[in-house]
């Protein structure tokens with residue numbers, strides 16, 4: 001895994017897309033209307049990534065814990081996800097976006113698994129923007145599955161290094177996120193990229209996900225550009241090296 005370096009534009013942005021339900025409830029709409037409107041925000045963020053030259057965008061779409069929601073809501077979210085895969089993949093292909101889905105696939109519906117394999121293979125040759133959707137994903141699940149995979153290669157305790165685990169994590173193809181955004185007002189990680197966000201800059205906004213516009217994203221990027229990323233060192237050391 002590469003350690004992120006200081007640049008004005010983050011290479012990798014990860015987003016916890018929260019607040020869909022509250023957005024809908026405030027309008028006396030079913031929660032699903034919020035999830036559906038959330039798709040528009042995804043399109044707009046993708047477009048901004050293209051304009052700003054962001055290379056990796058990772059979106060938290062459904063957590064390991066979200067399986068505990070009412071079955072109706074879970075199945076409607078999954079249906080929306082399937083419909084979006086069918087409808088949007090052609091556009092991703094045209095725009096040079098490589099799509100990956102990371103999470104515990106075995107827990108997903110067979111038809112959804114098939115659509116995922118198809119979408120990933122159709123976009124596999126693209127490299128302009130790497131879009132990753134975390135579905136049925138939890139940071140703890142990721143670390144445990146990586147540890148198991150590393151142990152399958154070697155059961156010597158010394159073989160379990162940061163690099164060896166990193167190779168088996170769901171996001172092994174990407175540098176660590178530089179910027180983690182959470183919409184919806186909560187200031188917590190909710191089991192997202194626990195390992196990978198060791199040095200991410202954390203940006204929390206009260207804006208609900210369906211309202212997260214290009215302008216709101218630009219604000220987060222402007223905030224990021226002002227951070228001094230020290231990675232444990234001192235400001236003086238950074239100044240001496242620049």
Ligand code: IPE
Pocket residue numbers: 017018019020021022023061062063066077184
């Ligand atoms: C995020 O919005 C989407 C998912 C977790 C699937 P929420 O559905 O959590 O919306 P709020 O937090 O209840 O408003």
Ligand code: IPE
Pocket residue numbers: 016017018019060061062063066186188190
């Ligand atoms: C986090 O949102 C998960 C996703 C955005 C997919 P939640 O709404 O599930 O998080 P909590 O339950 O408020 O921590």
Ligand code: MG
Pocket residue numbers: 018019020184
């Ligand atoms: Mg929520």
